[in-house]
Amino acid sequence: MLLALLPLTSAADHPEIGAYDRYRVEVPDLPDAEATSETASVLLAPPDDLPWTVEEAPSLDEDPLPGDDPGTYDAIEGIDALAARPWREAGIDGTGIKIAVFDSQFYNAELWADELGDYQTNDCQAHTGCDVPIDSIHPDYSFEEGSHGVACAEVIHDIAPGAELHLVRVNGTTTLENAAAWAERNQIDVVSLSMSFFSNSFYDGEGLPSTLASQMAGAGVQLVNSAGNYAYEHWDGDFYDPDDDGDMDFPWGSSYLPMYYGGGEQTAVVSWDQFRTCGDTDLDAWVYDDQGRVVGRSESNQPNGESCSPVERVGFHADKEGWYYLKIIRRAGDSRTRVAIFAREGRAYQTTPGSIADPGSSASSFTVGAVRAIDYMQNPVEGFSSVGPTQGGLAKPDIAGPDGLTTAVFGAYGFYGTSASTPAVAATIALVMQAEGLDSHDAAARLAGNAQTDHRVYTEWDGELGAGKARLWSLDTVRAGCSTLPGSSGPDAPSLGVAAGVWCMFMSRRRR
Numbered sequence: 001m002l003l004a005l006l007p008l009t010s011a012a013d014h015p016e017i018g019a020y021d022r023y024r025v026e027v028p029d030l031p032d033a034e035a036t037s038e039t040a041s042v043l044l045a046p047p048d049d050l051p052w053t054v055e056e057a058p059s060l061d062e063d064p065l066p067g068d069d070p071g072t073y074d075a076i077e078g079i080d081a082l083a084a085r086p087w088r089e090a091g092i093d094g095t096g097i098k099i100a101v102f103d104s105q106f107y108n109a110e111l112w113a114d115e116l117g118d119y120q121t122n123d124c125q126a127h128t129g130c131d132v133p134i135d136s137i138h139p140d141y142s143f144e145e146g147s148h149g150v151a152c153a154e155v156i157h158d159i160a161p162g163a164e165l166h167l168v169r170v171n172g173t174t175t176l177e178n179a180a181a182w183a184e185r186n187q188i189d190v191v192s193l194s195m196s197f198f199s200n201s202f203y204d205g206e207g208l209p210s211t212l213a214s215q216m217a218g219a220g221v222q223l224v225n226s227a228g229n230y231a232y233e234h235w236d237g238d239f240y241d242p243d244d245d246g247d248m249d250f251p252w253g254s255s256y257l258p259m260y261y262g263g264g265e266q267t268a269v270v271s272w273d274q275f276r277t278c279g280d281t282d283l284d285a286w287v288y289d290d291q292g293r294v295v296g297r298s299e300s301n302q303p304n305g306e307s308c309s310p311v312e313r314v315g316f317h318a319d320k321e322g323w324y325y326l327k328i329i330r331r332a333g334d335s336r337t338r339v340a341i342f343a344r345e346g347r348a349y350q351t352t353p354g355s356i357a358d359p360g361s362s363a364s365s366f367t368v369g370a371v372r373a374i375d376y377m378q379n380p381v382e383g384f385s386s387v388g389p390t391q392g393g394l395a396k397p398d399i400a401g402p403d404g405l406t407t408a409v410f411g412a413y414g415f416y417g418t419s420a421s422t423p424a425v426a427a428t429i430a431l432v433m434q435a436e437g438l439d440s441h442d443a444a445a446r447l448a449g450n451a452q453t454d455h456r457v458y459t460e461w462d463g464e465l466g467a468g469k470a471r472l473w474s475l476d477t478v479r480a481g482c483s484t485l486p487g488s489s490g491p492d493a494p495s496l497g498v499a500a501g502v503w504c505m506f507m508s509r510r511r512r
Contacts, residue, residue, distance in 0.1 A: 006482055021141070022055040023047070024174055034140070035125040044209040053309060055172045057143045058195035059105060059357070059389040061226035061419045073416075074406075075158040078424045081376035081402035083472040084159055084271035087431050094160025094430035098186070101156065101423065102179050102193045103149025109136040112147070115154045115408045119165040125180035126169075131182075134169045144171060151409035152194050152423040158407075159427035162366055164436075173197060173208050180212040180311075184219040189391045189433065189440045192426035194226045194419035196357035202328045203340060203354065206385030210362035214253045217364035222440035224426040225365040226418035227356050227397040228386040234355035235348040236340040236391070239283075240273070241330065248328040248339065251350075256288070256325040257341060261318045267344045268326055270298075270312040271321055273391070281282040281333030288325045295324065298329075328434045340391065342352040355386040356396050366398050366429075366444045370421040373402035377452060381464040385418055388463045399448050401425040425470050435478050442457065447472075 023046045026039060034042035042055050079085055106121065121134040139145055152169055166188070170179045176197075183191055203205025213223045235257060240249050247255040259268060270285045287296040296316025302309070318324060325345075328339060341348060342355075362369040369385040381400055388396040401421035404414045425447070432443040451468030461467065 021083055021212065022057075022172065023052040024055040024172070025050050025052050027423040032197065035172070035174050035178075036128055037174045038128070038181070039177065040174050042172060052201065054313070055174060056199060057141070057171060058176075058197050059149050059228070060103075060105065060146075060230045060396065061194050061196055061417055061422070072336045075155050075424070076406070077373035078155065078402045078405045080158055080426050081371075081373040081494075082159070082424065082470060084139060084428065084431060086475055087435065087472055092431050092435045093165030094427065094434055096162075097160065097190065097430040097433050098164045098166070098167040098191045099156055099160070099187045099192060099426060099430055100168050100170050100179075100183055101149055101153045102170040102176070102191055103152060103195065104144050104169065105139045105148040106134050106136045106150055106167050106169060107139060107145050107147050109134070109147070109150050109167060112150050112154065112408055115157065116165065117157050117161060118148070119153065119157075119167055121167045121169070122179075122182060123169045124175040124182065124295045125171060128178055129182065130178050134167060141171065147196070147409045148419065151407050151415050151418060152192055154407045154409060154422040155405060155415065155420060156192060156430075159424060160430040161425065163265060163430045170195070173200060176212055177208060180216050180221075183216055185492075189223050190426050190429055191221055191223045191372070192423045193359070194362060194422045196226065196228045196230070198266035198269055198342065198357055199271060199309070199313070200358050201275050201361070202271060202310075202391050203357055204273070204390060205361050205394055206275065207358050209359035210364070211360040213362040213364040217441070217490055220439060220441070222357065222444055223362075224422055224427065224429065224444070225360045225362075225367050227360050227367050227388075229367045229370075229382075229384040229417045229419075230355040230386045231384050231433075232347045233343045233345075234341065234386075235343075235352055236338065236354050237352070239328070239330065239335045239337050239339055246330045248330070256327055259287075259324050259326055259343040259346050260322070260349075261324055261343070261346040262321045263318050266316055266318050268296075268314045268316075268346075269342045269344060270314070270326075270328060270339065272310045272339045274310045274337060277385070279333060281310070281335075281337055282331040283310075283312060283339070283460075284331055285314045286327045286329065288327065289319070290323055290325075292400055296413045302333075338391075338418050338443075343438060346367050348382060353387045354391050356388055356390050357386075360386070360396060361392065362392040363392065363394055365396075366425070366448075367396045367466070368422045368425045368470075369397040369400035369465060370403040370416070370418045371400045371465070373404045376402050376469065377471075382416075385464065388466075395461045395466070397464075398444075399425060399451050399470050400465045401428070401466050401470045413464040428470055428472065430502045431472070459463050
């Protein structure tokens, strides 16, 4: 059973109650629970007599709007970018490999049955064991009214059509608990998760989503997680207040962080590195418009001790597209803390590395950035693709994969973002597993070891691309048991170095 890792609060500590829809209580099977796990329940209203945390909907790591073209597509750009066509023509299609898509949006999945082949659905909100099918026609929440998860599944089926495919409904940390346990019980090989979770940790590899990634890894389940599309949204730094007026000062000499938003309802999320215990630090966050008027503020109480959440979520209405300004105020406690800010769906001024959220920040996640599929080998990483290292110093992302894929769900407009590159990499791992007889963790490591990079040294990691761009190797190498190193000649030869040679010798001996 999981230990409760999230800091807890009570209703009295939050004057902004009503801004969020769901609340997690670390007690299972409560009456009126929307969902329950072995450790917690999700309620629609915060209880008066129990500590709780906000059960945020996970953020979908994709950028496009759905297309309206009902044509048939098969993500051919991704297949070619990954050099998967020869493998597919040789009959390597992921047969014998189990892949699950964890997602919150499977709306009208039945309409895309021709694009998905045979698949099963599992609802981890309706049933703790995830043992009932998803009702894709009647979602419970407005944020589930989309087909994002269907598009992810379509990419997997296009690249690895022989894999056993499961669509698994996950709409928060509590259902993620259920899904992780389900994946372990059912011996799933690869989980593709193109979502991110905010406010569960300081994005340092700790917190509940990262703990679940580690538990799945221990059971042989490889989580392939999107890095996220937050490179432009993120800023972090030490709380700095040289004049001791209580307002955080930013490096450019102002106590305001400029954030650019479109019009409508918007959110900024502020957290600091005191999860599990807030010490005695209490920060507030205010947002101003370009006329200096307060348009939103969050003043949660962070009491000294373990019953607190070092997070402020500022919801506000943007009357027009333009610049808005965030101020962080220290109400109490030690100013020696580090602050992370996400201007959700907006842009933060002077963005910084460290924009990978949970569970992409986990050491157990195979975290994927995005590179445009057309001219894949020449392209840099997509500008929005989240950048590492993590707040815990981990070298993430692990690898990059192709996006801009034509799918039936998104039409000819294309499926962009790390949401698209993640299922492409997950499916590629399945091909490697089948072809080389590896488990999912070794197959992911094999793919990273063959990643295409301009670096001269194999072990050099890149904060945008990780090990490099995911790409398969010559089938002659697979058949020969690595008698020829992958890509050892030709214009597209990767920078593999000694590490790949050692791996091939090990694999050759293993086969004997």
